[in-house]
Structure formats: structure tokens, C-alpha cells
Amino acid sequence: MKRAASTASSPATAWLKWPLVLALALSGLYLVFTVFAAGQVWWAMGLLVFLASAFFVYLSKISFAYRYLYPGLAGMAIFVALPLLFTVQIGFSNYSSSNLLTQERVRGYLLEQTVPDDAHLKRFSLHAEGAEFRLALRPVDEQGEPGEIMYVSAPLALLHAQPPAKIEMQAFVASPQTAATPLGPALSLKEVLRHREVLQRLVLSLPATATEPQAQELHYLGVSEFGPLNRVWRANADGSLTLNSDGVVYKPNGDTGFFESPTGERLQPGYKVFAGLKNYARMVLDPDFRGPFFAIFLWTVGFSALTVLFTLLIGMALAVLLNWEALRFKTTYRTLLFLPYAVPGFISILVFKGLFNQNFGEINAILDALFGIKPAWFADPLLAKTMLLIVNTWLGYPYIMVLCTGLLKAIPSDLYEASAIAGAGPLTNFFKITTPLIAKPLTPLLVGVFAFNFNNFVLIALLTDGRPDFLNTKVPAGQTDILVSYTYRIAFQDSGQDFGLAAAVSTVIFLMVAVMSLVNLRLMKANSK
Template sequence: MITETLSFPGIESRHSMTRVFLKWGALAVLVAAALYLILALYAQREFVFAMLFLVLTASAVAVFVSKKLYAHRYIFPAIAGMGLFVIFPLMYTVGIGFTNYSASNLLSYEQVQDNLLSRTYQSEAIRYDYQLYRTAEGYVFWLEGEYQNLTSAPVKLNEGERSAPVLPVSGKPQGEPLSIREIIQLRGELSELTLITEDGRELSQASLRSFAAIHPQFTLHGNGSLTNNQTGVTYFPDHETGFYRDGDGKALSPGWTVNIGWDNYLKVVTDPSIRGPFFEIFVWTLSFAVATVVFTLALGLLLANLLQWEQIRGKAFYRTMLILPYAVPAFISILVFKGLFNQNFGEINLVLEGLFGLRPDWFSDPALARTMILIVNTWLGYPYMMLLCMGLLQAIPRDLYEASAMDGAGPVNNLFNITLPLIIKPLMPLLIASFAFNFNNFVLIALLTGGAPDIIGASTPAGTTDLLVSYTYRIAFQDSGQNFGLAAAIATAIFLVVGALSLINLKLSKIKV
């Protein structure tokens, strides 16, 4: 049987044209959406984010359109994700470290100026007590002033009317005025109402029983200075500190973000109230990370060796029980230990007091608090090390131990002459990762001690059990000033320190990077 394959060039051409149309149409829609997002960010003065998405969009178009970059299409999403979620936040943090960005310096200069010019105040000299009457046409205001009385045209407050003219009159409207309780029920509508006099003055509600004239708080001058119309004080923009200041140097809030160079970084090493706590916390952080790695490795290796002992029965049961701390969520274990170490009602102090008459101050004594943290973190970390060591120990040839036993070597000699030399090299990358993780172990400190007890004399919120990461968090979010610039500078220092120490460890362990 002869089978003939029929081809239809016209149909294939139409299908090809359809695919091309769909491809370019989808690309056009995505680019249009991206450009809309970029323009929206630019309109909101988020120039950094607008530039970021512009670069990502341009890169995506270049990669997916150019035939020369065809091979890069498959790796581009990973590179874009790395740039968006790793490189950009790192660069943005470094950039913030060179500014005075804080709770009082969040806005741009233009936004600060607009904020101040939008402020108003109510005149005490032009104030009217009022009574409110309900009529068939709407609500009528009777304003009683020192020199004249005014009445308003009927206002339909319930229908959303927000302004009404008022004219001089001699007599009150007919009927009974509304009670204070009824006025309170209308306070939302009254607070948004503006009464306009014959000469164009605007009156707004100053209290439940009075209306007063509204005036702009500040007047802008050609040189950028602002005059407070209420006090007569003139403020001048100080672009070095990011505040409007008067002649005596008094600052006007809010301020704006300005570049202050290396001030935040220099403050860490020159300001005694910051330098002392910073280096104390740095030494503790380094000691904590190293001690945690050593303790968890020692305990994990010990337990792994015990589980390899042939005379032990029920290894599966013991292995399951010893891995359980790794299966329980860390925050639950930390909160349980926080209760166990409670100085007044914790089970640990109850046992110590019953046996030895001791009641340690785990949370108020710096040395005991650090000891408690190391105990808890060793408990949380040893199962991971035990699992690693169990796998590595099984890869060591048993002949080595048999030959060592024939030479009269004991368990300690085997540990230092056979076991450690053979497992330390494959373990080194994981130990470095454990060191980096514990260097930034924020959850443990935040849930267990919160950084307490505090360091006396520190100008920033700093505790003796704080790690650099929790210290940075407290500066950024718990201090009254919320100094994001200083926190970003410290975060940059943490990144450099952890990166340098990890690189040194990798070089010392002769692992190629």
C-alpha cells in the first residue's frame, strides 16, 4: 500500500502567521502592562523602583526577541529573580546606609513642602458659637459672634452637602435648636462642612458648639523658606540635615531624606554610645555562632557514634526520639524552653532549688542569659548535625577501625585520627552554612530573650543577648527614632563580616569557590 502525504502550504502559512501574531500580541500586552507599572511608580516618585522595572522589562524584551540571546531565555527568569529579590534589596540597603532615612525623614523635599503648606489652623479671633435648627428645607445654622450674628441657608447634611453661605441677620430662626446629643450624632457631617461668609472667609467646626475661620498655617517664599502665619516664625530649608529650621536651629517636622555620606558608618566606630554596644554585640554574635557550631557538632557526632555501636538494641527507637527536636517547629521549642527557664515558676528553677537551693536569674543576668541561649540552640541544632554525621560515618571503611584496634588504639584515638579527618572536609561547607545561619539567628533571640538584659549607657536599643541582626531590627523598628539609615549601615556591615568570614573558612578548608 502506498500512502501519500498531502501538504497544504496555505494552511501551514496561516498557522505560522497565527502563532507569530499570538507571540507578538502577548509580548505587546506584557510590555504595555510593565510600562504602565513603571509610569505609575514614576508618578508616585518611586524613581528607584521605576528604574528597576524598566531595566528588567528592557532586559526581558532583549532576551526574548533577539535570536542571538536565544539560549539565555531559559536562565533569564532565575537571573531576574536573583536581581529582584537578592541583588536589588542588597544594593537598596547599602544605599539607605548613606542617608538619614528614619521615621522623621521619610519623605522627599517636595512632599515635605506640600505637607506643610496643606496645614491649616483655626482663628481664635474669628469664632462663632452656633445653634443648629432642623427645618423642612434642611438644617439652618445660627452663628452668634462678638460683633455680629450670622445665619446660613438651609443645608442638606444627610444628602452630602458640604458648604453653605452665611449672612448677617438680627433674629434667630423659629423653633427649638438641636440638643447636644443630636449634634453629636451629626458630628461626621459637621466636621466636613464649610460655612462661607460674605467676604469669602471659610468657617469650619472648631468644637461641638463653635465654628472658627480657617487660615493656612504656612506661607511659602521665593527662597524656599516658610513663615508660620500663627507664630510669625520663619523656617529655612537645611539640605544637610533634611529639616526646615528657624533662626535658633529648631527643626520643623517632618523632615526629608538627604545623602549624609559615611556618617552612619562612622557613627558606629566614633560614637562611644554606639561603638561600645556594637562591638560588645559583635563579639557575642561571633562567639555565639562559633560556639553553636562546635556544641551541635560535638553532641551530634557523639550521638551518631553511639547509634553506630553494634551492642545497642532498639536503634530505630533511639534514632527516632533523638530526631524529634528537628521535627518540632523551632518557635514552639523556643517558647517551651522560655517557660521552662522562667525564673519564678519554671520547672528548671524548681528542680535546681529543690536539689541545690539555687534559683538562677536566667533572664536578668547577662552570663546566665547567654548560657541559656546556647543550651536552647544546641538542643535545636544537634539533630541536624547528628543526621549528617550518621551518613558520613557509614561511608568510612570499617577496616580502618579494625586496623586501629589491632594497634591498640581506643575510641578517643579513633575519633581524632580516623573519624574527624575523614568527615571534616565534607562537613565544612555545612558547618560554614550553620555558622552563617546562627550569625543571623533572629528568631531565637526575638522569642527567647528579646535581647534583654539591656546594655546600660547605650544610645540605641541594645541588649547583652542581642545578635547583630536583632540589634539592627531594634534600631530600625523599636527605637523612638526608627533610624533606618543607621540600621542599614549595620546590616551592610553584617553582610560584609559574614561574607568575609565564610570566604576565609572556605579558603582555609581548601574548597574551591
């Protein structure tokens, strides 16, 4: 009966399946075409490969295991591998706030630049004419009653209701005596400004006259003037641009990513070019960048290593103490000591920022009362680093304490009983029994803690923001910055947004963390044997 029901439902399922597949395929191809039409060829090819692989996996007779694995593999490729490759690619370019666009877009932007033609400016006045308005234009240097006026009749009140767009209107020439209807009184400046949005959209096509032998297009240039616009740049066949005002030629420089004149003057904005290993070489060869970079690198390693050391000492000491059988209220103590880990880190960091305030913080108030000193925690580099280690140790020791507590519970109590019979003391038990038994399982976890603090951006950003800064550096750098916060400052803050250099530093950080991850895996593999 079941086989028959399945056979009977198969044609209906197939009838619904293939139209749905066809609709999805057409939608996907339309999306690919849209991306391709936008000029993103590589993104369109990647999207096409992704859609084709998805259809192949779910429509072919491939093993069902691949159908379950595909979403995870696709997600890893899109959200892990693709951003990583994109970051590495940026690291080999000059991508920055001054070099954001492609060369074609920069050229188009420059060719669109215009300047008013001061020799052909027209003063205008706006006159009411029933439901419409009349625009009267005259040369700016003409005084008194003009002999010839250019008129434009425009229902500006109705144009206010139209969506923003360029409005082209024809003008006609007449004298005040031959005009069809005389001009009414000119509107005041306040009334003219009410129609400013519509006036800005007007493009007046003026016919040729005896004084102006060529037809002109006039644009709104201010509250009292219309005039033609002249192009600033002229494109040349070799890809260079000529400045129309003085004829200077600006050629694209593939090394710097700017249009440059023969004297080296650069046009803004620049465009993206391949920079090779320049960003990586800058870390090593540029003395103004190398000094702060290596200082920050050493502090990052020291900060991570000292955090692991201090949290390990405190966390293990508390775990051993809480494992003491004769200690009363152990659960209460363990709960209280775990609170720094339970409270969100950014809240604790901001609380400590207030506690360490030089003038109003409670820590300086206590030190002033006891010793008469008020340390400048945020101004002195050594004190700022000490403060970071204190706060990070406070935030990190509960995690180590919990790890050590679990590992201590796994040690057989018979070992300690035999040690007590042999007359060994607590220190002997700790160094001969406890430490050897928890060292192997704890080592990979400590490597993970080191890697986490290597990229502990939140602590630096919220507590010191990398300050105090190094002096006389090309790229602003803080003495309490770690590599990840330094990279953030290069990319998004007060360093000119040098995305290429930031991507290069990020790639170096990734390689370091990858090496630490490999070491961690090796240690875990060795401990499992």
C-alpha cells in the same frame, strides 16, 4: 505532512502573537507611565529596563538558553540584588522615624497647617425647617437677641447619604425680622451631634458685610463654633518658611534634614538627606554606641563559635556511639535523638522559656530541691547567655549528628579492622582514622552552621528578646542581643526607628556573612581536589 501542517499553522500563530505582544507592550508602558506620574522616576526607569529586556529576550532570535535563564536572573535581581542595594543606599542616609519624607512633602505638610482665627469665630445653632435645616451664626461675644444673623439653608438629612467630601455653601445675611421664615426652635446638643459628620464637611462662604468687609470661609471648629482658618506658615522664594505668628524664618538644613530657626529650633517632621559615612563612623567613633556595638559583636561571634563547638562535640559523640555495631536498638535511639530537630524550633524555644522561668520553671524547681538555689536566668547576663547556649545546643546537635553519621558510614570498615589487629583502642581509632577522614567534608558544613547562628534571630527574639539591657546607652541594646536582633531593635522597636543606622549595621553583617561564604566555597573547593 508535519512540515506542511507547521507551515499552515504559522500565519495563524503570527496573527495571534503580535496583537498579544502589542497589548502587553501597551500595558507595560501604561504601568511605567503610572509609576513615573507618581513621581518615582528611578522606579519607572528600572521597570522600563526590566520590560525592555524581557521583550528583547523572548522576541529576538537569541539562544533559547537565555529564555530559560532569564526568569532566574530577573528574580535574583529583583529579590536579592535590589533589596541589597536599597539597604546599602539607606545606610548612607538619615532615614528614620523622624526623617521619613522628602523635603518637598515636608514643606507641603507644613504649609497646609492652619489654626482657627479666634477674632472671627461664630457661634452657631441648628434649626429644623421641614425637610431641611437652617444654620444660624452670630459672633461669639454677642449676647441676647442679635440684630443680624447669617443663615445657611442645608438639607443635612440628604447630605448624610453623600460620600465624604467638602461641601461649599453660600450664606446670606438677614435679621430675625426680615428673614423669609422665622427660625424654629434650636436643636439640642444631642441632635446636633447626630449631624456632626456633615457639619465637619461644610465650608460656609460668607459675603462681605458692614462689620466684616471681606468675604470669609468658615469651617466647623467644634460643637458650637464655626470660624475661618489662618495659615501657620508662609513659603519664601529661597525655600525657607516663615511663621506667620511671629515672623521667625526656618531654613532647610541639608546636614540634619530639618527646617531650623536661627536659634537651632527644629520643625517636625524632618526629611531624608544624604548622610555619607556618618552611620558607619558612629559604630567606631561614638563611645556611647561603640561600647555596646562591639560587645554585641564579640558575643555574636562567641555565641556562633561556641554553638558550633558544643553541637559538634555532642553530635559527633552520639554519631560515633550510634555507629557502634554492638549497640542494640540503634534505630530507636537515633529517632529519639533526632526529635529536637524534627519539632519546629519556635515551639521548642517557647517550651524552654517556660522551663527556665525563675519562679515557676521546672529547671529552677529541681535546682531548688537539690541545691536550694533559683538562678535568675533572664536577669543575669551571664546566666542568660548560658541559657541561650544550652537551648541552641539542644536545637542544633541533631543536625551535626546526622551529618557525622552519614560521613562515618562512608569510612571503609577495613581501616578499623586493620587498626584492631594492630591493637589500637577506640580513642586511637577516633583521632587517627575517624577525625582525619571526616574533617575535610565536615568543615564547610560547620562554616555554614556558624553563618546560620550568626543570624539566628528567632532564638534571641523568642527566648530573651535581647534582655537584660545595657545601661546608659543612647541606643537601647541588650546584653544577649546578637547583631541581627540588635539591628531589628534599632530599626523597628524602642530605638526611635533609625532605619539608616540599622541599614548600615545590616550592611556590615552582610559583608561578614559574605566573607564566611567565600571561605566556605574555598574550603569546599579544596576538599573536592
